[in-house]
Amino acid sequence: MGDLKAEAIGLDFHYGEFQALHAIDLPIHENAVTALIGPSGCGKSTFLRCCNRMHDLYDGSRYGGEVKLYPDGVNIVGDDVDPIEMRMRIGMVFQKPNPFPKSIYDNVAFGLRTRGGLARSEIADAVEPALKSAALWDEVKDRLQESAWKLSGGQQQRLCIARALATGPELLLLDEPTSALDPIATAGIEELILALRKRITIVIVTHNMQQATRISDWTAFFYLGRLVEFGATKQLFVKPEKAETEAYLTGRFG
Amino acid sequence: MVAEAPVVTHGSPSGGGPRGRGLSRPGARLRWWSERVIEAGLLLAALSSIGITIAILYVLVSESVAFFRVVSIVDFLTDTMWMPLFDDARFGILPLLAGTLLSSGVGLAVAVPIGLTSALYLSEFAAPRTREIIKPFLEMLAGVPTVVYGYFALLFVTPLLQRWLFPDLPGFNILSPGLVIGIMIIPYVSSVSEDAMRAVPMELREAAFAMGATRVEVAVRVVLPAALSGVAAAFALGMSRAVGETMVVAIAAGQQPNLTLDPREPAATITAYIVQVALGDLPHGSIGYLSIFAAGLTLMLMTLVFNVAAWLLRRRFREAY
CATH class of the missing domain: 1.10.3720.10 (MetI-like)
Structure with missing residues (x-):
């Protein structure tokens, strides 16, 4: 586990008057899975959504500090940085599967078409590998023109992952991607994350601590808008350094 | 139509009907009836639009039938002139x-x-x-x-x-x-x-x-x-x-x-x-x-x-x- 892919340095975030994140320092290791855990409202999703400037969609949000994206070290939350440019480099998958009301093919092609300047054949060449990476190809290869809304929940979520992968993102953000899925579909997504982690840097928010231990290399524990503890997953779960982390992990709150 | 109204008995919050004595408080019977009356009134309001539509259709169709006894429906649909008030209509x-x-x-x-x-x-x-x-x-x-x-x-x-x-x-x-x-x-x-x-x-x-x-x-x-x-x-x-x-x-x-x-x-x-x-x-x-x-x-x-x-x-x- 070598280089850093991204790094939060003194990241603050405000919704209007309310400060949701306080001076977060968090390294994101390259080609590894970083899990963000903590009770509801602790800021883990808020942190994730800073990484692709999703907060810009809503009025009254304000960033402070830095989230650097390597290798070029651009500050994602910088005022002079174009959020659209950043979002093109970073993929995101949401809690509830949210495929577009389009065909399976068009869903995967969406990001490529947004970038523009690609020939039809180039787009077609990218759709199949993306669906294969998301372990969905075999299930949908004969019905690519069908509506994505006809797929099951687990298939829809894998389609959303394929959609995010199609543009070759440098960083993949997963915001509780299995919270709306049944256990079997959840297992499928976890398997997929394990298969992807050698190739892409993943940050995942999860409510499920077993899930964090199963799939992540690094874990960050958030509480009340602060990063309490960060470390290798095995270490953090077996021997947490902070009392708050231990209390949360042993189920005393949250 | 009013006679049909009492058929609608679903969703009675008192649950028992007039004989539901186990739960009845003073006035439960009155409440049951007033609920029925209100429900029937609501149903009537909802049915009125259907009734009016049917009435309008009835008038249109019956008068049109009289019209089509004189003018053939083929002429009506294919003739290229509309001169209803002339002698040679x-x-x-x-x-x-x-x-x-x-x-x-x-x-x-x-x-x-x-x-x-x-x-x-x-x-x-x-x-x-x-x-x-x-x-x-x-x-x-x-x-x-x-x-x-x-x-x-x-x-x-x-x-x-x-x-x-x-x-x-x-x-x-x-x-x-x-x-x-x-x-x-x-x-x-x-x-x-x-x-x-x-x-x-x-x-x-x-x-x-x-x-x-x-x-x-x-x-x-x-x-x-x-x-x-x-x-x-x-x-x-x-x-x-x-x-x-x-x-x-x-x-x-x-x-x-x-x-x-x-x-x-x-x-x-x-x-x-x-x-x-x-x-x-x-x-x-x-x-x-x-x-x-x-x-x-x-x-x-x-x-x-x-x-x-x-x-x-x-x-x-x-x-x-």
């Missing part, structure tokens, strides 16, 4: 149908692009404050009396068209009332489409934004397709309004049945004919009098076709967010 609906479709067509050509664009703007771009200011103005367009629109078409739009676009345009024509009908139905098209667009869940927009889409791309490539069924309903509503519009065409289109596809010519619509004849003093039961029921039935069937088409479209693109 001719009853071809085609000229009126052409006038109706032409004025509605012009109206939709105005209302659909403008209504849809303003809906997209209000739903996806406007700041809440801007929206609060624009929306009442848009809705005010629907509140202007149609007779005012009629004179607006005749005395303002037609001269304007004559001066700038078509110097030879006759004083009565289809184009000018068509344009004004378009303005009139903009609020219908835009508010129904806007509701459909605002109902598109935020998660879909976020998904598109997260892929680096711009606001325009999100609006056009995600929100609009997701709201398609509501937009189709908006078109159907606009079409029904345009087809049924009477005053504007009666005032500004000339009231001369004219089989044409050129909106610059004067023409009459089905509605304009009905109002013209209904205001005259035709003897009850004469063929001219009966003809307005046949024309009315045609109009009703037309709107029915549009509504069914919209319903099919809605089903075809049913959203399940």
Whole structure:
């Protein structure tokens, strides 16, 4: 586990008057899975959504500090940085599967078409590998023109992952991607994350601590808008350094 | 109908009915009956619209049957002349149908692009404050009396068209009332489409934004397709309004049945004919009098076709967010 892919340095975030994140320092290791855990409202999703400037969609949000994206070290939350440019480099998958009301093919092609300047054949060449990476190809290869809304929940979520992968993102953000899925579909997504982690840097928010231990290399524990503890997953779960982390992990709150 | 009302007994919160003594408090029996009476009243109100529709259809159909005893249905549908008040009367609906479709067509050509664009703007771009200011103005367009629109078409739009676009345009024509009908139905098209667009869940927009889409791309490539069924309903509503519009065409289109596809010519619509004849003093039961029921039935069937088409479209693109 070598280089850093991204790094939060003194990241603050405000919704209007309310400060949701306080001076977060968090390294994101390259080609590894970083899990963000903590009770509801602790800021883990808020942190994730800073990484692709999703907060810009809503009025009254304000960033402070830095989230650097390597290798070029651009500050994602910088005022002079174009959020659209950043979002093109970073993929995101949401809690509830949210495929577009389009065909399976068009869903995967969406990001490529947004970038523009690609020939039809180039787009077609990218759709199949993306669906294969998301372990969905075999299930949908004969019905690519069908509506994505006809797929099951687990298939829809894998389609959303394929959609995010199609543009070759440098960083993949997963915001509780299995919270709306049944256990079997959840297992499928976890398997997929394990298969992807050698190739892409993943940050995942999860409510499920077993899930964090199963799939992540690094874990960050958030509480009340602060990063309490960060470390290798095995270490953090077996021997947490902070009392708050231990209390949360042993189920005393949250 | 009242006799049927007590059949509806579901959802009684007291649960027991008049014999449910186990739970009864003083007054429980009275409460049960008053609930029944209120429920029956509500049902009656709901049934009244069905009853009225059936009554209207009954009148239209029965009078039309009398009409079609004299005029063959083939002549009605194929004859190219509508001259019901002449000695040598001719009853071809085609000229009126052409006038109706032409004025509605012009109206939709105005209302659909403008209504849809303003809906997209209000739903996806406007700041809440801007929206609060624009929306009442848009809705005010629907509140202007149609007779005012009629004179607006005749005395303002037609001269304007004559001066700038078509110097030879006759004083009565289809184009000018068509344009004004378009303005009139903009609020219908835009508010129904806007509701459909605002109902598109935020998660879909976020998904598109997260892929680096711009606001325009999100609006056009995600929100609009997701709201398609509501937009189709908006078109159907606009079409029904345009087809049924009477005053504007009666005032500004000339009231001369004219089989044409050129909106610059004067023409009459089905509605304009009905109002013209209904205001005259035709003897009850004469063929001219009966003809307005046949024309009315045609109009009703037309709107029915549009509504069914919209319903099919809605089903075809049913959203399940």
